Amino acid sequence: MRAFQILIDGFAISALYALGATGFTLIFGVSGVLNLSHGAIMVAAAVAAWAAASILNVGTYAGALIGVGVALLTAFTTYFAVVKPIQDSRRIPNEEKEIFVLTGTLLWGIMIQELIAYFFTNNAKTVLPIVDGVVEILGVRTPRNEIFTAIVCCLVIALLWLLVNRTRTGKAVLAASMNPRGVTLLGLELTNIYIVVWAIYGILAGIAGVLLGMFLGVSSYSVGPLTASAFSIVVLGGLGSVSGSLIAAFVVGYLETLTAYLLSPAYRTIPALLLLVFVMYIRPQGLLGRR
Amino acid sequence: MSSFFTSRLFFISLALVIIAATLPLYVSGYVLGLLTVAFYFGVFAMAWDLLFGFAGEVNFGPTFLIGVGAYAAGILNAQFGWSVYLCIVLGALASVVAGLVLALPALRVRGPYFGLTTLVAVLMLQNFIVVFADLTGGEIGLTIPDVISINAGTNYWIALGFMTISAAILYGLSQSPVGLVLQASGQDPVQAGALGFNIVKHKLAAFIVSAFFSGLSGALLVFYFGTASVGTVVDVAVGVNVIVSAVLGGRRTVLGAALGAIFLIVAGEFLRPTGELATFIVSAVALLVVLFFPGGFLGAALSREARS
Numbered sequence: 001m002r003a004f005q006i007l008i009d010g011f012a013i014s015a016l017y018a019l020g021a022t023g024f025t026l027i028f029g030v031s032g033v034l035n036l037s038h039g040a041i042m043v044a045a046a047v048a049a050w051a052a053a054s055i056l057n058v059g060t061y062a063g064a065l066i067g068v069g070v071a072l073l074t075a076f077t078t079y080f081a082v083v084k085p086i087q088d089s090r091r092i093p094n095e096e097k098e099i100f101v102l103t104g105t106l107l108w109g110i111m112i113q114e115l116i117a118y119f120f121t122n123n124a125k126t127v128l129p130i131v132d133g134v135v136e137i138l139g140v141r142t143p144r145n146e147i148f149t150a151i152v153c154c155l156v157i158a159l160l161w162l163l164v165n166r167t168r169t170g171k172a173v174l175a176a177s178m179n180p181r182g183v184t185l186l187g188l189e190l191t192n193i194y195i196v197v198w199a200i201y202g203i204l205a206g207i208a209g210v211l212l213g214m215f216l217g218v219s220s221y222s223v224g225p226l227t228a229s230a231f232s233i234v235v236l237g238g239l240g241s242v243s244g245s246l247i248a249a250f251v252v253g254y255l256e257t258l259t260a261y262l263l264s265p266a267y268r269t270i271p272a273l274l275l276l277v278f279v280m281y282i283r284p285q286g287l288l289g290r291r
Numbered sequence: 292m293s294s295f296f297t298s299r300l301f302f303i304s305l306a307l308v309i310i311a312a313t314l315p316l317y318v319s320g321y322v323l324g325l326l327t328v329a330f331y332f333g334v335f336a337m338a339w340d341l342l343f344g345f346a347g348e349v350n351f352g353p354t355f356l357i358g359v360g361a362y363a364a365g366i367l368n369a370q371f372g373w374s375v376y377l378c379i380v381l382g383a384l385a386s387v388v389a390g391l392v393l394a395l396p397a398l399r400v401r402g403p404y405f406g407l408t409t410l411v412a413v414l415m416l417q418n419f420i421v422v423f424a425d426l427t428g429g430e431i432g433l434t435i436p437d438v439i440s441i442n443a444g445t446n447y448w449i450a451l452g453f454m455t456i457s458a459a460i461l462y463g464l465s466q467s468p469v470g471l472v473l474q475a476s477g478q479d480p481v482q483a484g485a486l487g488f489n490i491v492k493h494k495l496a497a498f499i500v501s502a503f504f505s506g507l508s509g510a511l512l513v514f515y516f517g518t519a520s521v522g523t524v525v526d527v528a529v530g531v532n533v534i535v536s537a538v539l540g541g542r543r544t545v546l547g548a549a550l551g552a553i554f555l556i557v558a559g560e561f562l563r564p565t566g567e568l569a570t571f572i573v574s575a576v577a578l579l580v581v582l583f584f585p586g587g588f589l590g591a592a593l594s595r596e597a598r599s
Binding site: 228270 | 343347349396397399400402403404406407408410411414415418421422478479527528531534535538566567568570571574575577578581582585586
């Protein structure tokens, strides 16, 4: 029964990690950008959903939508106000652009975090769940919200897979990740592809943020740990590899759940970090990474 | 190198240090205390810039090195009662050892992978400090029985002297042949390697020097504060401050990193009346510098000098 509980809890948290990391890895895969404001965008989505539902009383569905909308807007702002100016800058040498994008998005993430703390305090906020109540599966009492979270995460990832592999836009995105120069030779505007990718990213981060807000709750303190966990999952899976980060998300999610149940919640993150160092040592490019 | 002693930069630095040295004669203890912390942060930032600016590696874990030095010194003093100066030396050595342990796997990988490995080191250190709370004081922090001095002026002079000496050594190193090899390997590792330089060995050396100064500065800071806590010497947020200082002041300038750190700490204090928005404003200013003056303060000043 306990094993079954670990199985269910682990699945829900892993699915959420997977969704949270997918957008992050997509942007890296396509444009080589590591967006360190990732955690801030997720928290912004959750706090917006919380504020809309709890302060403005718009209802849980509209609240969730507003949360995703805020994430989308923030993602666009990140791209147009921070990432693109750095990429287009003539004063920054090309080989240093990566480092400037890291620093720029890091600062931008701190700005968002501080604004959230200023307007909504540092207190943890739990977004009102869309479904509530508890169901009993094989003797394990599980919140419906947890099952809902897992299902939505899987659905969204499946939809993303269809979008990337089965649509024209998706194929352009895929092509841009393989050969940006080739794509421009085909007459496609790279900037347009990046805008599409950032839009997809914003929606993914928004959904992940809102679900996280419903499932575990967030505060402005979650920003750093969320970015760090997305970063670790993505590197463990192999930078730019979406399937790699899915596997990594489940490895990390289950490892954390197992540690929390079998040892102590205080040690929760340590085994996953050790594993990460170990993988870096024997396979620096990550599980499914290209070098 | 010899041209440095006749350059404008040298005279400006010298003048700044002389002015700074006279401050305790006419400035309040509060200002001195603020600057003391700023000077230790200046060393953190310079040590970080040696690794980043010259070897081109983004070390997200400056607080791993700082934290190991600070906690090693603090624990030896608080739990075993060893003397302050012995603890400071051992703290710096502990940081060098930790730096070696971290560098061996981390230097095998580049770019974002290196960044992540160093970030993970910080997260692990944080976790261990919390788990071994009996030894480390856990989340509450470790209270250190001894301090270097309780006199604000003495503490200030020690910090200023330490920063000046560190700056001289680190700057000298960055302009030396070793620094040039590091710079070359940062810009084009393949070519630098093809010229016959052992890049990994140079980077390892840079890492160790960086670790030594970070650890020493961390240990000194602990004996200034009289306490060691995750929030002051290990937290990722402290590391972000170090990184922002170096980029703000001008990467690859070493001296600029110290200027950036002092600016960041003093600006944060000036903005304290704005309450919780202080960090927001400092980050926004830093982002504007990153976007519009990517060379940083010193980079902008030097390029103007070069043009005129």
